[in-house]
Amino acid sequence: MAITSYPFSSSPLVTEVQYALTASRWGKDGVHTDDLSSTALKVTANGTSSVSIAAGSAFVNGATFENDAAYSLSVTSNSGGSSARKDLVVLRYDASSDSIAPVYKTGGTSAPGLTNSSGTGVVEIPLAECTVAAGASVVASGAVADRRWGVGRPIAYGTPGARRPSRRGQLLVEGNDIYLGDGAVWNYVGTAGSPTWGTYTPVWTAGSTPINWGSGSQNIGRYKRDGKTCHVTIQLIPKGNPAGYDDPLQVNLPFACHNTVRQLFAVAFTSSNSEGSALGTATTYPTESTTKIARIRFPVSSGSSGVPGAEVVNTVNMLTNEPFNVRTDDVLTISGTYELA
Template identity: 45%
Template sequence: MAEFSAPFDGSPITTQVQWSRVARRWGLDGVHAQDPTSTALKVTGSATTTVSVAPGHAFVNGFYYYLDAAKTLNVTANAGGAARVDLVVLRADMAAKKVTAEYKTGGTTAPTLTQVEDGVWEIPLAQCTVSAGSSVVTAANTVDRRYLTGRAVVPAVAGARPPAAKNQLMLDDGQLFVGDGAAWRWLAGVGVQESWYTPVWSAGEWGLGWGAASVNVGHYQVVGRRVDLTIQLQVSGNPAGFPDPIQVTLPPGLPAHATHRAIFTWLLESNNGEGQATGTGVVFPTVSPTRIARLIYPTSTGNTTSSIPGGFSLRTNFPYNIRSGDILTIDGSYWTP
């Protein structure tokens, strides 16, 4: 067994391989560009016997590369009877001690990249197709194959965000943004991973018990300020017939926003011969922001076009006698303050 750590006094980085292994942790292989439309190290076919590599920066196997002016590469003539697929690559060569842009010939398919840690390491810039009997590469026969690498997520000081570089990620007070070149666009916020809680049921001032063997679970996840919630109740008892509407708590510490009503869908499936029912669950902030205060089902004054639609709140015994074997599911999303 061998252990290696560096750089320390008396334990420096002394070889190219050691440097490569360390530097690869700082930056991934690729052209330094935040946007695929960038021309950094982009290859252009000129409809002649050469292709051109634009200026730019890159990392190759932990080594830095910079091209300060366009570089012309010769296209090898295709003496075969079929089209040939070639690559333009950046090649880090340990023996030559340099990184260079090179034209690499293939066959009916593109050549395999050489990637030997302590030898030659290649990454692609472009794929070029050369017709049979030709040494010409056109712009149409040049396909961008650059690996791109850029800056990591940048933190922002409140009130002092950096310019919104295109495709740059920024973290500001727990909120993740992406730059579009002109402004920062929100992507995501700090939330809560998939989690569970035990809902508390009530009817007015009375607590509701659904039986000792009941299944009563709430399953939720928080994305930014939005809470996705499913409540599943499988009844094993026969609670009393309370006159007040059924209510159930939201996940602890995650109240609904007080400026609007949150809406859910509920489904009651009776295993006691009373069929199915569905309706809307509502959080009334004026009643409580911490629970679903009503499970409303649709009603009507009749079955004609002049009948007036309406709704009533579900109770333990009306219009269904909720008892052992029945299943009630509530599903939806709401916003926190």
């Protein structure tokens, strides 16, 4: 048994086998194309005893194959067959013949398998599956199924301010964010890593005026970010009674929200000061701010509906003292999922 390492000055890469073992790991086997809707090495038939392989190039076992014009490949006759036969058109890397060549492989009721001898002998990749009818020696135009493997491009890395042009089928990594190119734009796929909970300190305001809820207040913000969405829970238990303000109660978010659509959150309020409890809705107003929940609203009864004894249900903005006087040991909870900018 021998141990060999290369390429070094004292032990250069000198044989075809050494090159194949090395280069076959540089890239994936397949047709050089970003999009398999292209015609690169695509196989077509027109009802004759041959199929045509379009121009294109491919990578097989560390070596490159190039075809600069349409190439005709003969079909093996099925004239004596009693049932349809499924064949393969492959590119065959053959170390013994120093070549990569198109080969028509006959099968049976199912297509033949591919040969792969681990980089040192014969390695095949598929281009097409052809069906030859019983008793026939031709392939009909509709009897070719595309079986090409596309190699695409390697993963690219970048920053949002310096993105390269979008390439169809290519992955782009920016930090932990992953995007897939479609040839025109980079489409967000997801963020690497399992979503985990984080914490932040919510900042409460009435308009632009900061609110002091009193020393020892519980003011908790928890969030879980998953790609372009974020789940957030905010809980406030005051230890004081702030002044009354005319502006709506607002609270900041851990991350900026989407700048075109409103986002909704569930709200629960429980008074420890004999004012009952209520369920409401919190809303972002992107035209006003993308960094905070701009309104907290609760349903109230207001006015007559025109029916004796009936009232119309409306909603009102939550202020520090309306519709509840928020003070010591009251509990205000906001929870929901929103779309990030």
